[in-house]
Amino acid sequence: MTKETAKAEVLQGTLDLMVLQTLDALGPSHGYAIAARVEQVSKGAIQLNMGTLYPALMRLEQRGLLRGTWGISDTGLRGSRKARFYSLTAAGRRELAAERQAWDRMTAIMQALLQQEN
């Protein structure tokens, strides 16, 4: 496995976790709200473009972790309009819990390793 692909896999996994976590925090939201929230929380460090975010949303929907439905958005200057809202399914919540645990464990291991090196 090349270095690039290994990196890409980590990023893809992280993106899914970010989306799931954001939806857990915000409740049902459309794609722009998710991207804006990630950008806000990361203080502008992570800016998700449409070509990354929407295929990820579709992938998570195909895996049964999200449910997408068309609804009315009242955000924005022009008042209410049609938007596609994504919400976590039960499987999505379970996946998020598992992924969060795995992430915590991994970061703890990484931290321990890095401190030991120092």
Next chain:
Amino acid sequence: MARTLREWFLRLCGTFRRRRSDADLEAELRLHLELAAEDTRRRGEPAGQADRAARLQAGGVSQAMDALRDQRGLPWIDAALSGAGNLPRLVLRHRGYFAFATTTLALAVGVNLLVFTVVNALWLRPLPFRDVDRLVALPQGAFATVEAPSLKIFGGGVAGQVMTDDDGNFDLQFLKPRIRVGQVGRDLETLAVTVGYFRLFGLAILGRDFTADDNRPGAEPVAIISDRLWSSGFGRRQDLIGAVVAAKPVPIRVIGVATPGFEGARRGERADMWIPTALLPRVVTVKAEQSNPLMIFARLGPGQTIADVNRRADKEYATRHLNEYLKAVPLKDVFGTPESRTIVIREGHSLAIVGGLAMLVLLGGCATLAALVLVHYERRRGELAVRLALGASRLRLTAELCRELLLIAVTGTLGAIVVATWGLRVIPSLSLPGGVNLGRLDLSMDWRVLGVAVATTVLTLLVAAWLPVSRFTRGRLARDLVSGPSPTPSPASQRVRQGLLALHVTATVVVLIAAGLFVRVVVHGFGAAPGFDVDHTLFLRVELWSPMDPPMANFREAARRGADRVKDALRSVAGVDDVAQGMRPISPEATRILTRPIVVRTEHAERKLALGGLDGTPNLLSTLGVPIVAGRALTPVDATAQPVPAVMTASLARMLWPTGDPLGQIVRPVWRGGRLLIVGIARDFVYGSLTTPAAGVVVTPRGGGGGIFAEFVVRASHPDAVVKPILAALKASMPEAPQATLVTGRDVMASDLGRQRLGAWFFSGFGLVALLLGVLGVFGLVAYLAESRQHEFGIRLALGATSRDLVGQGLRAAVIPVSVGLAAGLVCAAWIARLFTSLLTGLSALDPLTYGAVAITMLACAAMAGLGGAWRLRRMAPLDALRTE
């Protein structure tokens, strides 16, 4: 894992049925952009800059759409399917090409599929026995007495099966061991076998096998039934095993069920039931099992080979004639039905020849298809170059080519299956010459057949499409566009096409010549005078009494009396002109006798000859319709004269006395023991077989017979009309005669030419398809060649070329490649024909009539096709011809 599978499943579904449309996806993206721009405006950016900043941050809609489409379905399937919608339009536009290509593929693959299905059923489908390579059969059909000698030779044991008929013709009491079982309500095909039968094949019996007690006369009737009968007739009832079933003529206890799939040792057998041989007399109207021919199966012992046992049989039984019955062949190579004797189906190179010719038909089809595909894409070269320039990828063009070829493959395969299915419906109604009844074979299409169909189609298309595809490289098409696509095919392309046409003609010529040679042999065989009057003779063989009758005090007298009764019965039949006693000149027995040369001594010389001897009543030759050309015919007085007067055939007389007069000479063939006085010379006639006739025949007047069997020659103006009256008269006159066989002269010829007729049957089928493909191919390709040169012809016409010039051009375009292919085909056919020279009785492998007829047919097709193409061009106005590009 389950989630990934779900994702891929939904993506696969999404390829064919989109859950979210492009508009739906785009609406979502547009909203994202709008919301991003509004946020930027809220932060104080001017409207125009806000939109730009939003687009920069969120990315382009089209790129995001591409990524979403890829995630929605499976992109590679999507790419392959996109453009499939254009196929109907494409097919309609190039309907001639698609129809021609599909028909060619269907015929070429269909014929191969048909042949392979028969070959598969005859040779390839495995027999359900353990260690089948060590099993052999003795196909001659011996009497029960052979069983004991066989036991001495075969180390792995022997078993016997009663053969129901020695000759497969008309029998007085036709031996059909069929049992009518009440519950099933039908006649069951039954085989009478010896006790060790199932053990020999290593077959497990559900229930129990036959024991020696079951095979005692008077034992309780028992049977083992087939798994098919158990299933279809008795619903696999467990309580059937051991139960007595109501059957006619005797109730039978079912003691076991055979292994599933086993329905007889020989291919072609479909037995429902097996009974011990001792039970046979109670089932059919025979008097004792000993009178029935027994088919022997044997297992080779450790280290034994077939050659070993055949050598040993020759050595041990050379003087007792048993060795002729003990000739073993591999069991998997024999075919037989209860009504026919065993036929060895793997003879010499037959498999290679049949397979080779089928492949030649396929090769011809491939060549036609390759040329068609090539011409088709040559004509579309300009269109493809423009599309390439407009941005279509080479991959996309290749995908389009593949789609078109796939369409041809699918429709062609379906057509091939239709051709093969139709063929398989017709085939079972045909009984191949030589007694191979194809209706007895399992001609179902198993995985092997379907695998071969798919593989053949793929192979054909790969071979056919490789050349055209490889010619359409990007560079080549781009060059075409720069220089303007050439309106006429390049010389290289023309050469390739002409080469393919020549290849097709070569393959067709070889198949046609092989077919023609076999048809000629059969026609020649039937047309060739065997020397006696086959159209007005019948041959009868009668078993005068049962071998189980009490021993007779005067054996010869009983035979004479019996023969006289037969003769009286025959003479009483209206339409019978004459009756003589004597053996028939053409028969397997006569052929066997000829395999041992006879030492013939004359006054001055001694020669070893394959000599035929006919002993019969004095009127034997006149009944056979053989005239005396010198001397006199035999008379009743000669029967007791010494030395024995004899008539000799003319060529034998010339051979023995090249210069002197044979009449009055004494000859001593060793098998006669005494001296023969030549009193007459008869016209030559065939003894033995038409394919291997005797060097000559000596006819003696002792009356023939003297044993249990008597043979008669009957002369009648209309032989077919007297068959039934003769059998009826015999039955009335000799009700106790166990067996009688009656055949006409024509039947004898047909049986003798069995292998040649089989060859003619097979090869005529190939030949017909090859000819059809050949004619279609030549016509189609030449018409295409002419059409693709319309532009060139238009210029020529505009420059003042006459119609005669164009016709000459068209003819040359067709005749030259066909002539080249024809020449190559004639050479190949002459080489291949050497492989089956032994089957071409009375005909040279270079038979000028066959070669000439095929050459003329192919040249005529080429000339007609060329003229047809040129004729169309001749009528075309120059401007029309130029406008076609």
